[in-house]
Amino acid sequence: MQRLFPTNGNLNLVDSTIHYYPLFFKGGEADRFFDLLLHTVPWRQDSIKLFGKEYPQPRLTALFGNNGKEYSYSNITMRPHPFTEGLLEMKKKVDFKCKTRFTTCLLNLYRDGKDSNGWHSDNEKELGHNPIIASISLGEERFFHLKHRTCKAQRYKLLLEHGSLLVMSGTTQQYWMHQIPKTSRDLGKRINLTFRLIN
Numbered sequence: 266m267q268r269l270f271p272t273n274g275n276l277n278l279v280d281s282t283i284h285y286y287p288l289f290f291k292g293g294e295a296d297r298f299f300d301l302l303l304h305t306v307p308w309r310q311d312s313i314k315l316f317g318k319e320y321p322q323p324r325l326t327a328l329f330g331n332n333g334k335e336y337s338y339s340n341i342t343m344r345p346h347p348f349t350e351g352l353l354e355m356k357k358k359v360d361f362k363c364k365t366r367f368t369t370c371l372l373n374l375y376r377d378g379k380d381s382n383g384w385h386s387d388n389e390k391e392l393g394h395n396p397i398i399a400s401i402s403l404g405e406e407r408f409f410h411l412k413h414r415t416c417k418a419q420r421y422k423l424l425l426e427h428g429s430l431l432v433m434s435g436t437t438q439q440y441w442m443h444q445i446p447k448t449s450r451d452l453g454k455r456i457n458l459t460f461r462l463i464n
């Protein structure tokens with residue numbers, strides 16, 4: 266798997282539109298949001314059903330939104346909390362950068378290196394065709410893996426840094442899958458926010 270070192274902008278991978286912006290939130294601001302979210306979000310651990318058996322998700326999650334629309338994936342249906350002041354402040358900056366009015370934000374808390382997010386595409390039907398997804402990373406850096414569904418040689422990883430923004434749009438979810446793998450390295454907490462548009 267080839268490591269990418271994106272500086273600012275398009276990753277230029279086939280069949281996709283993926284942009285990476287380091288330091289989208291600068292040091293002090295990113296630290297402030299990390300602490301705020303860690304301590305105020307009502308984090309929960311849901312169970313997912315795989316082949317008829319229940320497993321606790323290997324991370325904590327929460328859903329926020331401004332239109333009451335639910336989000337379902339892996340047999341979980343989440344109902345949104347109303348956005349908080351802090352999340353609205355972040356959303357405003359993300360909306361402006363992406364020229365989009367996001368409705369919903371799914372948050373993930375990776376408590377340590379053992380927490381993870383398995384291979385998937387964000388292709389749930391409520392996201393519509395070719396969805397735009399804006400992903401903010403706060404706290405510990407984690408590798409983000411990308412693999413093309415059919416061109417097996419197309420596999421990459423990049424480090425998602427504190428305060429960074431990754432935007433996936435166009436045909437990305439149709440052709441590519443992504444994951445945050447587990448690692449045996451002794452890592453601290455990471456918070457991820459994925460802004461989504463649900464109509």
Ligand SMILES: O=C(O)CCC(=O)C(=O)O
Nearest residue numbers: 373382387400445457459
């Ligand atoms: O934690 C991340 O950076 C990715 C999260 C993700 O892929 C998701 O929630 O759909």
Ligand SMILES: [Fe+2]
Nearest residue numbers: 385386387443
């Ligand atoms: Fe995802």
